[in-house]
Amino acid sequence: AGMALPTGESDQDETNRKNPPGKAKGKAKKSDGSQSTDNDLERIFLWDLDETIIIFHSLLTGSFAQKFGKDPATVLNLGLQMEELIFELADTHLFFNDLEECDQVHVDDVASDDNGQDLSNYSFSSDGFSGPSAGGGPGSTSTVQGGVEWMRKLAFRYRRLKEIYNGFKGNVGGLLSPMKRDLLLRLRSEIETITDAWLSTALKSLLLIQGRCMNVLVTTTQLVPALAKVLLYGLGDVFPVENIYSATKIGKESCFERIISRFGNKVTYVVIGDGRDEEFAAKQHNMPFWRISSHGDLISLHQALELDFL
Amino acid sequence: MSMPPTFGFTQEQVACVCEVLQQGGSIERLGRFLWSLPACEHLHKNESVLKAKAVVAFHRGNFRELYKVLESHQFSPNNHPKLQQLWLKAHYIEAEKLRGRPLGAVGKYRVRRKFPLPRTIWDGEETSYCFREKSRCVLKEWYTHNPYPSPREKRELAEATGLTTTQVSNWFKNRRQRDRAAEAKERENDGANPNGHNPLTSHVNENKSLCESSEDDKSPAATPDHSSTSPAILMPSSSGLPPLHSFAPPPGPSASIIPVSGSDAQSHHHFSMHDGLLNIMTASLVELGS
Numbered sequence: 001a002g003m004a005l006p007t008g009e010s011d012q013d014e015t016n017r018k019n020p021p022g023k024a025k026g027k028a029k030k031s032d033g034s035q036s037t038d039n040d041l042e043r044i045f046l047w048d049l050d051e052t053i054i055i056f057h058s059l060l061t062g063s064f065a066q067k068f069g070k071d072p073a074t075v076l077n078l079g080l081q082m083e084e085l086i087f088e089l090a091d092t093h094l095f096f097n098d099l100e101e102c103d104q105v106h107v108d109d110v111a112s113d114d115n116g117q118d119l120s121n122y123s124f125s126s127d128g129f130s131g132p133s134a135g136g137g138p139g140s141t142s143t144v145q146g147g148v149e150w151m152r153k154l155a156f157r158y159r160r161l162k163e164i165y166n167g168f169k170g171n172v173g174g175l176l177s178p179m180k181r182d183l184l185l186r187l188r189s190e191i192e193t194i195t196d197a198w199l200s201t202a203l204k205s206l207l208l209i210q211g212r213c214m215n216v217l218v219t220t221t222q223l224v225p226a227l228a229k230v231l232l233y234g235l236g237d238v239f240p241v242e243n244i245y246s247a248t249k250i251g252k253e254s255c256f257e258r259i260i261s262r263f264g265n266k267v268t269y270v271v272i273g274d275g276r277d278e279e280f281a282a283k284q285h286n287m288p289f290w291r292i293s294s295h296g297d298l299i300s301l302h303q304a305l306e307l308d309f310l
Numbered sequence: 311m312s313m314p315p316t317f318g319f320t321q322e323q324v325a326c327v328c329e330v331l332q333q334g335g336s337i338e339r340l341g342r343f344l345w346s347l348p349a350c351e352h353l354h355k356n357e358s359v360l361k362a363k364a365v366v367a368f369h370r371g372n373f374r375e376l377y378k379v380l381e382s383h384q385f386s387p388n389n390h391p392k393l394q395q396l397w398l399k400a401h402y403i404e405a406e407k408l409r410g411r412p413l414g415a416v417g418k419y420r421v422r423r424k425f426p427l428p429r430t431i432w433d434g435e436e437t438s439y440c441f442r443e444k445s446r447c448v449l450k451e452w453y454t455h456n457p458y459p460s461p462r463e464k465r466e467l468a469e470a471t472g473l474t475t476t477q478v479s480n481w482f483k484n485r486r487q488r489d490r491a492a493e494a495k496e497r498e499n500d501g502a503n504p505n506g507h508n509p510l511t512s513h514v515n516e517n518k519s520l521c522e523s524s525e526d527d528k529s530p531a532a533t534p535d536h537s538s539t540s541p542a543i544l545m546p547s548s549s550g551l552p553p554l555h556s557f558a559p560p561p562g563p564s565a566s567i568i569p570v571s572g573s574d575a576q577s578h579h580h581f582s583m584h585d586g587l588l589n590i591m592t593a594s595l596v597e598l599g600s
Contacts, residue, residue: 268334
């Protein structure tokens with residue numbers, strides 16, 4: 001009943017105003033006199049992607065169909081079509097062919113090798129980044145892997161990735177042919193129906209959080225396909241590209257550690273996932289964990305956010 | 311776990327909210343959240359919920375409630391540190407209110423002794439030490455070879471451990487005293503005296519309080535008194551102990567006590583413990599004890 005605090009007032013202000021007797025050393029944070037601004041980050045929500053926000057992987061494995069009593073063939077078909085779109089986008093526009101073997105945890109990880117040169121007329125397809133590796137025949141123009149020049153070209157790719165992501169995060173259709181655009185819309189609609197509006201329910205929470213704190217994505221998908229998934233599922237606006245981490249190489253626990261180093265430990269982190277890796281990683285870092293195993297859990301999450309419990 | 315259908319959260323989710331609000335320091339909000347929970351017994355026995363109740367009670371100065379919560383449930387070890395802090399802080403605050411002024415280190419110690427941590431939030435291990443583990447190891451190691459370091463050795467130890475020489479001296483003095491107390495207690499438990507009460511040890515304890523506060527710079531004037539009175543106490547003719555005087559050079563400026571098993575020498579002697587002398591001493595002491 002009336003849980004939400006009036007806008008702009010933080011818990012610290014309320015405590016200081018009331019000044020309850022007998023509270024010599026309260027557990028609440030002491031206000032340092034400054035009003036908490038919009039820039040003060042209180043919470044950061046660390047989201048898992050698959051089976052938490054989007055339903056994708058379990059479409060392919062059949063586990064979704066089984067768990068929720070849907071027709072396996074239909075579900076599988078949707079999954080396969082989506083998968084095709086994801087990898088087509090990844091290959092065509094996101095350099096996945098080049099980057100699959102050397103994908104990073106975070107889009108800025110190789111930025112230090114970048115020289116900042118103008119890329120507007122740069123030809124990624126013929127810069128010799130990828131070609132036959134060791135033992136390229138006579139006249140091979142491929143760059144030595146791992147060398148300085150190669151690292152720079154790698155950095156260019158991630159820079160371009162960021163540009164593409166930022167340019168199309170609100171409108172991924174612009175990256176697709178009209179036919180594929182229609183296919184995408186159709187697929188998303190069908191997946192929404194068959195998953196009982198899973199994604200849009202998750203999106204409610206994501207948007208609410210974005211309004212007052214921050215969303216971070218930590219996924220076990222490789223970075224480039226993860227970016228493709230985020231774009232295709234229309235999540236580009238709730239996850240800035242710098243807030244996306246791939247745990248494929250280093251695991252979720254290490255990703256969480258990186259995030260803590262980045263944002264500090266004065267923030268409260270909340271982990272949201274469907275279990276397994278993220279639950280364990282959360283425990284290791286003493287972060288509260290909100291499990292998503294059903295539709296209802298997403299609804300409860302939204303409720304808790306609305307009621308200002310989280 | 312039956313939850314009224316109007317309340318939409320699972321126990322796990324309630325626990326998550328409790329953790330989030332606690333970590334964020336939003337104790338007022340946490341209090342309101344707890345108040346809004348259905349009166350489900352199972353839910354209110356959840357550890358995260360109980361922890362939250364404890365934090366809210368502390369925050370509100372409701373210490374009776376706090377102690378009740380802390381003693382009501384066996385908390386898991388990873389929550390012990392935080393809950394111990396709540397217990398102690400609350401007791402300190404109450405003691406300070408009675409006292410009317412802030413508590414010093416000794417005052418706090420007395421509070422801790424008077425209100426020992428309940429086993430629900432403590433595993434019984436006395437593991438909070440003042441000195442680093444490394445320093446303590448160095449001191450312990452040295453002690454096993456020689457419980458009576460010379461002033462120079464104490465200085466060396468101080469350097470090696472990062473402590474002051476006073477701290478080193480106090481450490482050794484306390485260690486000797488505690489070893490002796492432990493040994494005396496062991497003798498008592500062994501039933502060496504049928505009454506279960508060893509007159510020697512009780513006297514020893516009395517006199518100990520006089521001697522043990524000595525530092526290296528204890529004035530010589532004080533020592534002769536002890537030397538003259540103690541033998542009378544410690545030399546019951548029946549015990550067959552040879553007079554301890556024979557072991558002792560005249561009392562010097564530094565005062566320390568020889569640990570003698572069972573009966574304590576009250577004379578103050580300063581020894582520079584050459585190994586040879588130490589070996590002779592040890593051998594004789596062993597004889598005494600048998």
